[in-house]
Amino acid sequence: MTRIVLPGFDLDPDQTDRPAVASRLQVADHDAEIPVHEHRKGQLILALHGAVTCQVERALWIVPPQCGVWIPGGMPHSNRATANARLCYLFVEPGAAALPRHCVTLSMSPMVREMILHLADAPLDYPRGGHTDRLARVLLDELVQMPAERVYLPISHHPKVRALADALSANPADRSTITQWARRLALGERTLTRLIAHETGLSFGRWRQQLHLLVAIRELAGGAPVQRVSESLGYESVTAFITMFKKALGLSPTRYFAARSQHHPAGDPQRR
Incomplete structure (x- = not known):
């Protein structure tokens, strides 16, 4: 499977064992389309503005503004963003949260969105047991409570x-x-x-x-x-x-x- 260097990350997020790490980017400064790839960690793609389509096996998902698509670890997928999109990537360590084992689009509350953005400003190797580590764990507790939206297309x-x-x-x-x-x-x-x-x-x-x-x-x-x-x-x-x-x-x-x-x-x- 193709390895992708994600914009906004100095290091491969799969290489850290922190419960969650994040980064943000403006699509206008990067490629709007990322080919098929996968991650060890689960990934949430949050659209702050614009939209993203994410294709996985047998389904096409849309990420409207202020929503995020959850992609479990090890699932091949590709992303395509609108030219005006502003995104945030959240990567979750396997077993760190009771998130679904299938793709789903989640509606983000303002609090969860702000927590993800705060985490995006933190280093990937933030100290264990510190403020950022505690915030990440609370964020994951809240993330599993976010409601799902049926904005996907079954494909064959x-x-x-x-x-x-x-x-x-x-x-x-x-x-x-x-x-x-x-x-x-x-x-x-x-x-x-x-x-x-x-x-x-x-x-x-x-x-x-x-x-x-x-x-x-x-x-x-x-x-x-x-x-x-x-x-x-x-x-x-x-x-x-x-x-x-x-x-x-x-x-x-x-x-x-x-x-x-x-x-x-x-x-x-x-x-x-």
């Missing part, structure tokens, strides 16, 4: 389903029906319907809507206006797009992102 290695996913990712505005996709993929409609449900756990309509939701969050977090995102996803009107977004996340796009910008972390580099 099956060649037919993967071809469909690649085509819709390249052109999310494509509104072809399941009958038309079955014809393109040289499958019967019932066969394709069953295959998608088996491989993703969702119907074709729900799966495509979830893809649209992830694309919308990524583009809106990157600064694109609602009307442009609506058009790029093939919606007949902005109202129809907003209705889909609100039904999925409980808020309109404007209110969703406004709610995530109400509490700017004191350690956010933009405020320095």
